Amino acid sequence: MVPRKRVWRIAALAVALAAASHLPGALAQSDFAPVPPAAVPGGEQLMWGGRLPAPGEGYVPSAPRLSDQGYEALVDHSMAQQGAAPSPPPAPADDGWSLTEDLLGGGAQAAAPPPAMQSQPMAAPPPLAAPVSIDDLAAGQYEPALPQGDPWAGLKEAEPQPAPPPPPVAPAPAPQRAVAALEPAPVRPEATVPGRGALEDQTPTGYRAMPRAEAQCRATLRKMGVQFVDVAPIGKGRGCGIPHPVKITAIAEGVAMKPAATLNCASAVRISKWVEDEVKPAARWKMWKRPTAVLNASSYRCSRIAGSRTVSEHATGNALDVRGFQFSDGSLFDVEKKGFFSFRQKSFQSAVRESACRYFGTVLGPGYNHAHRDHLHLDAKNRRRVVCK
16 A cells, blocks of 8 residues: 555656646747847946946946835836926935945945034144163153143141030049938748648648659659559558558548558559449449459568568558448448358459459458458569469
8 A cells, every 4th residue: 555645756856746747838939039238238347246348448337226216216207208307316426435335236325424423623732751870760860841830839738627525524432421221121920831730641742852753653652543642752661662652541532441541652553443434334234333442461561471471561561452442322341251142242242352363463352361361462572473363
């Protein structure tokens, strides 16, 4: 298949050949013939810019072209064609400038030459100074001409200006006389720190230096709604004592501690979380009641574990014995072995006991031994395996 562009090229070439073949016939029919130079009057003597001058004849510029002569030349030419006598054209001045205009293809009216080309008389140069000999300069005999007139004439002598006045001197202050006061000056009372209070449970916090961890722990207790006061450090030796003890009066929001328990701050935080997250929901769903108090059997005491020489966790304020709970209707719940038909009491006691194993390192209660038959022992000691019995 022939491409479309090639087809168009072939067609254009055919049209051009056809036109070229008909061109000689068209010229023959039009009687076209070139005019020889001899047929033109004076054609053999024509040259660029005018006719060829005769021997001994100077250069005569050709007449300017009609299109370059302006509106008046066009009017004269029109009148000549109509039979009227045209006005004679002005004769060009033979000053050399019209030759330059004619050679440069002008024919236009010759412009006036620039002022720089016109001949003007030159002014005489100023006279030169007398020559100076080098020998005179070396011998010091040459004296340059002095300027005419006094250059300082007309100037005034400088007049001295008066000195500025000195700045005014401030008078010295008059000495003050000491006069005895008629009344004694008031005595400002010194800032006194209030005392610690008559009772330790009324002592406000912030009276002694405290580690940052203890201060942050107390801030956590306040956010959880725990009511407490700082008590004096406990240190009795033999592994007993609490450096920064707290006395808890309310272990959670709306749940009191009866009686107040003395613990370290870390164990108080764990007990408060257990009461808030486990004891309150279990009492609501098992007993259909709201707890208002945790019954404290023992908190801090300097003692050993029964039947051993190991110091108890109570000796460091790290343990709490819970003997029961009090509810909003005034009823009491004792931690002990429940009867067969005490379904709700057994369910509540099992729930709080099992949940305590997720918060404390040791949980001991009824059924473990005779010493724990009536309370739950909760201590916050970190162990590898939780003791939950």
